[in-house]
Amino acid sequence: MTQPDWCPEPDTPQGKDPANVQSTVKLSYLCERGWQPLLITGFLRDFLTRQWVDATNILTPELKKYLWSPQNNTGIVIESVYRYQPTLVSKRPAIMIKRNAITNVPLGIRGTIHNGGNNIQTEKGAFTQHATQWAGSHTVFCIHGTSAAAELLATEVKCQVLEYSPIIRTDLKLHMFNVTQVDTVHELEESTENYVVPITVGWVYEHTWQLKLESLPLKTISLTNLLGGTDLGTRYQGS
Numbered sequence: 001m002t003q004p005d006w007c008p009e010p011d012t013p014q015g016k017d018p019a020n021v022q023s024t025v026k027l028s029y030l031c032e033r034g035w036q037p038l039l040i041t042g043f044l045r046d047f048l049t050r051q052w053v054d055a056t057n058i059l060t061p062e063l064k065k066y067l068w069s070p071q072n073n074t075g076i077v078i079e080s081v082y083r084y085q086p087t088l089v090s091k092r093p094a095i096m097i098k099r100n101a102i103t104n105v106p107l108g109i110r111g112t113i114h115n116g117g118n119n120i121q122t123e124k125g126a127f128t129q130h131a132t133q134w135a136g137s138h139t140v141f142c143i144h145g146t147s148a149a150a151e152l153l154a155t156e157v158k159c160q161v162l163e164y165s166p167i168i169r170t171d172l173k174l175h176m177f178n179v180t181q182v183d184t185v186h187e188l189e190e191s192t193e194n195y196v197v198p199i200t201v202g203w204v205y206e207h208t209w210q211l212k213l214e215s216l217p218l219k220t221i222s223l224t225n226l227l228g229g230t231d232l233g234t235r236y237q238g239s
Helices: 027-033 037-051 147-171
Strands: 077-080 094-099 103-106 120-122 125-144 176-182 195-213
Touching: 037 077, 037 094, 037 125, 037 147, 037 195, 125 147, 147 176, 147 195
Parallel strands: 077 094
Antiparallel strands: 094 125, 103 125, 120 125, 125 195, 176 195
């Protein structure tokens, strides 16, 4: 992965951004290792908390009072679905994020990038290049006390992700990042007082790597030497 401009210098301590939000994504690890589903979970949480920390980012008037903060008295809960707390969510709106299955889509020929049929040779030896795309999605659950309020919350979140998706895709070097589906509203199974609208956010990122060869592959094999001078044109007679 080509390192983006926002990659920090090595050993740079991670601090809060101008919105006073502490990121859950360690940028140095992302820049060194590339994207992983867990990092996209963290990115979605970071992105949404930054949207909901300031009322000027919220277009729906009825939702402007639900501002996010890192304290327990936050106006809106934004977390991974595995940190779901019914007692906390029942008192306020919530945005819960869940990673779905991912699919391996090899690039090149069976995942190998060929260079005119030849291996890449450098001063360190011979390498083969490999690449694949991981295609997956996250579901963002928009939870509120009534069906209408859940619809309003889902519309706000959908627009936030959708309208920033071209910038996110370009700056984060993703092949795809967009809202792919907004489901219908329904009652939350864990609660009789809340409703939920699931939003699916699809994404694709590329994973590339190299394998170092111990030696260059053989171009030709001399069968004469292997067979001790046997004439391959002589028919086998058997006995």
